[in-house]
Amino acid sequence: MNPVDLSALVRDAAVAVLEEHALDTSVLPATVTVERPRNPDHGDYATNVALQVAKKAGINPRELAGWLAQALADNDAIASAEIAGPGFLNIRLAAAAQGAIVSQILAAGDSYGDNDAYAGKRINLEFVSANPTGPIHLGGTRWAAVGDSLGRVLEASGAAVTREYYFNDHGGQIDRFARSLVAAAKGEPTPEDGYGGAYIQDIAQAVLEHNPTALEGSPEQVQEAFRSAGVDMMFAAIKQSLHEFGVDFDVYFHENSLFESGAVTKALDELKAKGELYEADNAWWLKSTDYGDSKDRVVIKSDGNAAYIAGDIAYVADKFERGHDLNIYMLGADHHGYVPRLKAAAAALGYDADAVEVLIGQMVNLLREGKPVKMSKRAGTVITIEDLVTAIGVDASRYSLVRSSVDQTIDIDLSLWASQSADNPVFYVQYGHARLCSILRKAAEIGVSAEGADLSLLNNELEGDLIRTLGEFPGVVAQAATLREPHRVARYAENLAAVFHRFYDQCQILPKAGESAEPIHSARLALAQATRQVLANSLCLVGVSAPERM
Structure with missing residues (x-):
């Protein structure tokens, strides 16, 4: 029985005892909190529901806890339910109920951990969206890893997710990018406000190879020749880098298309008609303070040109018009101001502002043996996705970026993440999976099967700890989706690997050489199969491979 099922069982028991004593059942929460206590002496699980609702129900907490303990003890899935302190309940599961978790995992396979929290929801998940003026830097690489993992977690929770890249090809x-290419093609210094780095030289040369006459014509024609070809080449390189990183998108949305199609004009005309824009100082302003923003925002500047937010407004409208129920933006550390303005844009257009979410990611620092890594030679000013992957590989890169909350700045020590040691989190988790695969191969060689295993034999402390940890996985996935925190899955995988290694060190899974297989070996083999499955599912959700050999 996993914590989700146990929570429902405890709530049902609480409803029954309150009704039996003619007390109000509406005081109960929709979901009863059931947690693993830190001290295993306090039981397998604990709940404070009696303390939480007793006063509202007009009853002493310990008395309510006593009624509830008796009701739970009468259930075959519960070995014991004991009152602690002022009204806590400590619960121990029956061995058969614990074994049922193993059966459930083996039956569900790759789908174990899935839930229907977002069934029927269409979610637009926009992430990376780096400007097509240079390679993907570390901040964008973090969003690539986290965004793809969040998409996987939301899909595991029933959502239909559209992964979208917003291509900033206007402005x-x-x-500046085009002028930098022209200067490089002419052998001139990089413009003062331009882009440097070897990649600019490479693209400029590629443009000339593609179009030998690109430097001919008026300055405007030359600029356009390098702009159109250069942006396409840069974006192709970005897409290839992301693909090699294991991240692909369903939609590549071009900002410029909003202006060319008239979508920006249409959205602004709609806002003017609704009175959501006003004219002042020869400019047009959005009444964003009406929707919680710190100040009104200029939409059309005094020179008649559209401000950046004009495209944002049209883009918000486009996402809703495509039928998305929730629009999640994943933006960099310097974009805090976008949170209120995007919500204000949605509200002014008549959409639900709560259907717009903005996640802000913090910076990434690269270290080697504790010392900062220097800038990339290729990019000139930043460290790129290729630099990280070259140093530690795709799996370690993705895992190192996903395993921390996005609101934290993280330091990645390349020496640690390249090492094959238990100190390297991704190696530790993947090694656990590979070790389990080795056990399963050995079982097949010696003819030990988990088929028909008596799972009620899994009743010692280490077996129980592993089973209960496995049972937590569906709740972890659901919480990761609800809180938009895929790092919870990575941290769970590390904990599961640690619990498994403790079990492995103390419990003989397969018979020793010369011994016959006993029922306990079959039961432990089933537990090993279930553990391998959950580790594989966890690694899949963070976009990392589950190797069978290491």
Whole structure:
């Protein structure tokens, strides 16, 4: 029985005892909290529901806990339920109920951990969206790993997820990029506000190879020749880098298309008609303070050109018009101001502001043996996705970026993450999976099978700890989806690997050489199969491979 099922069982028992004593059942929470106590002497699980609702129900907490303990003890799945302190309940599961978790995992296979919390929901998940003016830097690489993992977690929770990359191909940064390419093609110094790095030289040369006459014509024609070809080449390189990182998108949305299609004009005209824009100082302003923003935002500047938020407004409208129920933006550390303005844009257009979420990611620092890593030679000013992957590989790169909350700045020590040691979290988890695969191969060689195993034999402390840890996985996935925190799955995988290794060190899974297989060996083999499955499912959700040999 996993914590989710136990929570429902405890709530049902609480409803029954309150009704039996003619007390109000509406005081009960929709979901009863059931947790693993830190001290195993306090039972397998504990709940404070009696303390939580007793006063509202007009009853002493210990008395309510006593009624509840008796009701739970009468259930075959519960070995014991004991009152502790002022009204806590400590619960121990029956061995058969614990064994049922193993059976459930083996029956569910790859789908174990899935839930239907977002069934029927269409979610637009926009992440990375780096400007096509240079390679993906570390911040964008973090969003690539976290965004893809979040998409997997949301899909495991029933959502239909559209992974989207917003291609910023409109505005001043593209002009600076084109001028930098032209200068490189002419052998001139990089413009003061331009982009440097070897990649600029490479793209400029590629443009000339593709179009030998690119430097001919008026300055405007030359600029456009390098802009159009250069942006396409840069974006192709970005897409290839992300693909090699294991991240692909369903939609590549071009910012420029919003202007070319008239979507920006349409959205702004709609806001003007609704009175959500006003004119002041020869500019047009969005009444964003009406929707919680710190100040109104300029949408059309005094020179008549659209401000950046104009494209944002049209883009919000486009996402809703495509039928998405929830739109999640994953933005960099310097984008805090976008949170209120995007919500204000949605609300002004008549959409639900709560259907717009903005996640802000913090910086990533690279270290080698505790010392900062220098800038990339290729990019000139930043460390790129290729630099990280070259140093530690795709799996370690993704895992190192996913395993921490995005609101934390993280330091990645390349020496640690490249090592094959238990100190390297991804190696530790993957080694646990590979070790389990080795056990399963050995079992097949010597003819030990888990088929028909008596799982009630799994009743010692280490077996129980492993089983209960396995049972937590569905709740971890659901929580990761609800809180938009895929790092919870990575941390869970590390904990599961640690619990398994403790079990492995103390419990003989297969018979020793010359011994006959006993029923306990079959039961432990089934537990090993279930553990391998959950480790594989965890690694899949963070976008990391589950090797069978290491």
